[in-house]
Amino acid sequence: MLVVQKFGGTSVGDLDRIQNVANRVSTTKKDGNDVVVVVSAMSGETNKLVGYAEHFSKNPSRAEMDMLLSSGERVTASLLSIALGEMGHDVVAMTGRKAGIVTDNSHTKARIEEINPQAMHDALNDGKIVVVAGFQGVNASGDITTLGRGGSDLSAVAIAGALKADLCEIYTDVSGIYTTDPRIEPKAKKLESISYDEMLELASLGAKVLQNRSVEMAKKLNVNLVTRTSFSNEEGTLITKEENIMEAPLVSGIALDRNQARISLMGVKDRPGIASDIFNKLATAEVNVDMIIQNKAHDGATNIDFTVPVSELKDAKSVVDSFVQSGDIDADSYNEDICKVSVVGVGMKSHAGVAARAFLTMADNNININMISTSEIKVSMMIDEKYAELAVRSLHDAYELEK
Amino acid sequence: MLVVQKFGGTSVGDLDRIQNVANRVSTTKKDGNDVVVVVSAMSGETNKLVGYAEHFSKNPSRAEMDMLLSSGERVTASLLSIALGEMGHDVVAMTGRKAGIVTDNSHTKARIEEINPQAMHDALNDGKIVVVAGFQGVNASGDITTLGRGGSDLSAVAIAGALKADLCEIYTDVSGIYTTDPRIEPKAKKLESISYDEMLELASLGAKVLQNRSVEMAKKLNVNLVTRTSFSNEEGTLITKEENIMEAPLVSGIALDRNQARISLMGVKDRPGIASDIFNKLATAEVNVDMIIQNKAHDGATNIDFTVPVSELKDAKSVVDSFVQSGDIDADSYNEDICKVSVVGVGMKSHAGVAARAFLTMADNNININMISTSEIKVSMMIDEKYAELAVRSLHDAYELEK
Numbered sequence: 001m002l003v004v005q006k007f008g009g010t011s012v013g014d015l016d017r018i019q020n021v022a023n024r025v026s027t028t029k030k031d032g033n034d035v036v037v038v039v040s041a042m043s044g045e046t047n048k049l050v051g052y053a054e055h056f057s058k059n060p061s062r063a064e065m066d067m068l069l070s071s072g073e074r075v076t077a078s079l080l081s082i083a084l085g086e087m088g089h090d091v092v093a094m095t096g097r098k099a100g101i102v103t104d105n106s107h108t109k110a111r112i113e114e115i116n117p118q119a120m121h122d123a124l125n126d127g128k129i130v131v132v133a134g135f136q137g138v139n140a141s142g143d144i145t146t147l148g149r150g151g152s153d154l155s156a157v158a159i160a161g162a163l164k165a166d167l168c169e170i171y172t173d174v175s176g177i178y179t180t181d182p183r184i185e186p187k188a189k190k191l192e193s194i195s196y197d198e199m200l201e202l203a204s205l206g207a208k209v210l211q212n213r214s215v216e217m218a219k220k221l222n223v224n225l226v227t228r229t230s231f232s233n234e235e236g237t238l239i240t241k242e243e244n245i246m247e248a249p250l251v252s253g254i255a256l257d258r259n260q261a262r263i264s265l266m267g268v269k270d271r272p273g274i275a276s277d278i279f280n281k282l283a284t285a286e287v288n289v290d291m292i293i294q295n296k297a298h299d300g301a302t303n304i305d306f307t308v309p310v311s312e313l314k315d316a317k318s319v320v321d322s323f324v325q326s327g328d329i330d331a332d333s334y335n336e337d338i339c340k341v342s343v344v345g346v347g348m349k350s351h352a353g354v355a356a357r358a359f360l361t362m363a364d365n366n367i368n369i370n371m372i373s374t375s376e377i378k379v380s381m382m383i384d385e386k387y388a389e390l391a392v393r394s395l396h397d398a399y400e401l402e403k
Numbered sequence: 404m405l406v407v408q409k410f411g412g413t414s415v416g417d418l419d420r421i422q423n424v425a426n427r428v429s430t431t432k433k434d435g436n437d438v439v440v441v442v443s444a445m446s447g448e449t450n451k452l453v454g455y456a457e458h459f460s461k462n463p464s465r466a467e468m469d470m471l472l473s474s475g476e477r478v479t480a481s482l483l484s485i486a487l488g489e490m491g492h493d494v495v496a497m498t499g500r501k502a503g504i505v506t507d508n509s510h511t512k513a514r515i516e517e518i519n520p521q522a523m524h525d526a527l528n529d530g531k532i533v534v535v536a537g538f539q540g541v542n543a544s545g546d547i548t549t550l551g552r553g554g555s556d557l558s559a560v561a562i563a564g565a566l567k568a569d570l571c572e573i574y575t576d577v578s579g580i581y582t583t584d585p586r587i588e589p590k591a592k593k594l595e596s597i598s599y600d601e602m603l604e605l606a607s608l609g610a611k612v613l614q615n616r617s618v619e620m621a622k623k624l625n626v627n628l629v630t631r632t633s634f635s636n637e638e639g640t641l642i643t644k645e646e647n648i649m650e651a652p653l654v655s656g657i658a659l660d661r662n663q664a665r666i667s668l669m670g671v672k673d674r675p676g677i678a679s680d681i682f683n684k685l686a687t688a689e690v691n692v693d694m695i696i697q698n699k700a701h702d703g704a705t706n707i708d709f710t711v712p713v714s715e716l717k718d719a720k721s722v723v724d725s726f727v728q729s730g731d732i733d734a735d736s737y738n739e740d741i742c743k744v745s746v747v748g749v750g751m752k753s754h755a756g757v758a759a760r761a762f763l764t765m766a767d768n769n770i771n772i773n774m775i776s777t778s779e780i781k782v783s784m785m786i787d788e789k790y791a792e793l794a795v796r797s798l799h800d801a802y803e804l805e806k
Contacts, residue, residue: 078471
C-alpha cells in the first residue's frame with residue numbers, strides 16, 4: 001500500500017516528538033508499505049519567524065515572507081529524515097520544489113497548480129521513504145511560494161492525489177471526527193467514516209480538525225483521508241466518497257458555531273434591487289453572509305435579518321451604516337449572543353423527517369429558532385447562544401448518535 | 404560602484420543588528436552604489452541546527468544536513484530584505500540557487516563550480532538591492548549543497564568575481580588585519596592594505612579573520628577584498644593584488660601560531676627511502692607536516708624533527724609508533740610547548756637582510772630558535788612557547804611596525 005502521512009506542528013513540536021514520528025513512519029514502512037511523509041514546521045517556529053518579520057515591517061514583502069517561512073518545514077523534514085536514516089531506512093528529504101509542487105504566483109497563499117511526482121516516484125521505486133517539507137512549492141519562475149493556513153495538509157492531499165496513494169493520513173492532536181464536540185456532549189462518539197460532503201459541512205460549521213481547502217481537494221482528487229492522532233495508536237476517522245461508506249447513518253454529527261452575529265435591518269425601503277444592493281456591497285467588503293431572512297411586517301415595512309461571522313461584523317456594520325445614512329434603511333441592530341447549531345448527514349437526502357425531528361427537539365426544549373437554513377445534507381438553526389449546549393445535547397440524543 | 408557586502412553571524416546576531424546591517428546597506432545604496440549583500444545565519448542558529456541533527460544521529464546524512472543548515476541563511480536573507488523594503492528600497496532576497504551558485508556534489512563541503520549571475524544582473528539593472536543567502540548553492544541535480552566553514556565569505560567572493568564587483572566587503576567583529584595580535588602587542592597597527600599572498604601566509608599562521616579558501620578565490624578572481632567591522636564606521640583593511648599596493652612595507656605583520664607540536668625521531672635507521680616512507684604515511688593519515696629538520700648526530704645516527712598541528716598530534720603519534728615498533732626508529736619524543744612565530748612581508752622578495760634581522764632579534768633576546776622555515780615572503784621560527792609574546796613584541800619593534 002502507498003501511504004501519505006502528514007504530521008502537523010504539535011506532532012513534531014520537539015525533538016522527542018520527531019523521534020516518535022520517525023518510529024511511527026518506520027513501523028508503517030516495515031509493515032510493507034511505501035511511505036511519503038509530509039511535515040509542518042515545529043510548533044511555534046512559524047509564529048517566531050512571523051514575529052521576526054513584523055519586527056521590521058508591518059507589511060513585509062510576500063515573496064520574502066515565503067522564503068522566510070518555508071525554512072521551518074525544511075528543518076523538520078531534514079531532521080525527520082536524519083532520524084529515519086539513523087534507524088536504518090533509506091530516506092530522502094525533499095523541499096516542495098524537489099517534490100515537484102508547482103503553484104500559482106500568489107505568495108503566502110499560493111494555490112497548487114500541478115505536481116510533477118517523478119522525483120518522488122523514483123525515490124519510492126528505490127525503496128526510499130520520502131519526507132517532504134509541507135506548506136511550500138515554487139511558482140513558474142522557480143521562486144518559493146507558500147500555501148497559507150493549513151498548507152501542509154494541502155501538500156499531503158495533493159501529493160496523495162498525484163501519487164494515487166491508497167491512503168492519506170493526517171496526524172493532529174485530536175483523534176478523529178466526533179459526532180459532536182465532546183466538551184459539550186461527553187457521549188459524543190468518534191466516527192469511523194464520514195463522506196467528503198458531510199466533512200465539508202462540519203468543517204464550515206466549526207469542526208476545526210481539517211480545513212475545507214484540504215477536504216475539497218481530497219474530494220476532487222478522490223483521496224481517502226484519515227484524521228488521527230500522533231499521540232496514540234487509536235484509529236482515526238476515514239473521510240471518503242459517500243459510496244465507500246457502507247451503512248451511512250441518517251445523521252453523522254451535530255455542529256455548533258458560536259462565531260456568528262445577527263444583523264437586523266428594520267424598515268428597508270421598498271424599492272427594486274435594494275436587497276441585492278446591500279448584499280453586493282457586503283460581498284465587495286468581503287463579508288460572508290450566511291443565513292438571510294426577509295419578511296414584511298404587518299405595517300408593510302420590510303425587515304431583513306442575516307448572520308455574518310463575528311470577525312466580519314465591523315466591516316458589515318460600516319456597509320449597513322451607509323444605507324442607514326442614505327435613508328434606505330430606517331434602523332439597524334446587532335446581536336452577537338447567538339449561535340448556529342446544525343445537524344449534518346447524507347442520510348437526509350433519502351429520508352424525510354430528519355429536519356422535522358430537529359425542529360421538534362428544539363420545541364421540546366423550549367428553544368426558540370430564530371432562523372433556519374438547509375442544504376441537501378444539513379439543517380442549521382440560529383438560536384440564542386445561552387441554549388447552545390442544551391441544543392447540541394438534545395439533538396445528539398434525538399438522533400441517537402451515542403450509539 | 405558595484406559593492407558586495409558580506410555580513411557574518413555576529414553582525415546579524417539579533418534583530419537589532421540586522422536592522423543595523425540594513426542601515427549600512429541602505430547608506431551604501433543611497434551613496435549611489437549598486438549593492439549585493441551576502442548574509443550568514445544569525446549567530447548560534449547553525450550550531451542549534453547541528454545540535455538538533457546530532458540528537459538523532461552521530462553521522463547524519465550530508466544531503467539532509469545541507470537542507471537543514473541552508474535554512475539559517477535564508478531566514479537572515481529574508482529578514483534583511485524585509486527590513487530594507489520597509490526603508491523604501493527595492494530589494495529581492497535570493498537563495499543560493501536563485502543567485503545561480505552551482506557547486507559540485509560534495510554535500511556539507513561543496514566547491515563552487517560556476518556562478519550564473521543573470522538573476523542578480525537583472526535585479527541590479529532594475530535598481531534593486533540583492534540579498535543572497537550565503538553558504539549555499541545547488542549541485543547539478545538541483546539539490547541544495549553547503550560550502551562548509553567560512554562558506555558565506557566564499558559565496559561573497561565568488562559573487563563579487565562573477566559580477567566583476569569593484570569591491571567585496573567582509574564584515575566581521577574585528578576591524579581589519581593588524582600587524583600582529585593586539586592582545587599581545589598593544590602597539591599593533593591596523594594595515595591599510597595587504598597583498599593576497601601576505602594575507603594567505605598570515606591566515607595560515609593563525610590570523611583568523613579570513614579563511615584561506617576565500618583569499619585564494621579572491622586572488623584567483625582578482626576581487627578586491629576589504630575586511631572591516633559592522634559595529635563601527637572604522638575603515639578596514641584592503642586585500643588586493645601586490646601591484647595595487649603603492650608602497651609596500653618591508654614587513655606587513657608578525658604572526659603567532661601556538662597550535663603546533665614538535666615530534667622528534669631519534670636514531671632513524673639509515674636505509675634509503677625511510678624518510679619518504681614516514682612522511683608518506685603521515686600524509687595518508689591526513690597529518691599536515693609543517694617544518695622539517697633532518698640531521699646526522701656525531702655518533703652517525705640520523706634524527707628527524709618536524710612539527711604538526713596539535714589537533715593532528717594523536718594521528719601523527721600512531722604513525723610514528725608503528726615505525727618505532729618495526730625498529731625503523733629507535734625512539735620518539737613529543738613537545739607541545741612550542742610555538743611558531745613568523746615575519747611576513749612581500750618586501751622580503753626585493754630586500755636582503757629581512758630574515759637576518761629576525762634571527763638577530765631572537766638572539767638579542769636570548770630566544771633559542773629550534774627550527775626555521777622560509778618562503779619568498781615569510782620567515783617562520785619555531786621557539787619555546789614561553790617566549791611567544793616576547794618574540795612577537797621584539798619583532799614588531801625590530802621592523803618598526805607601530806609606525
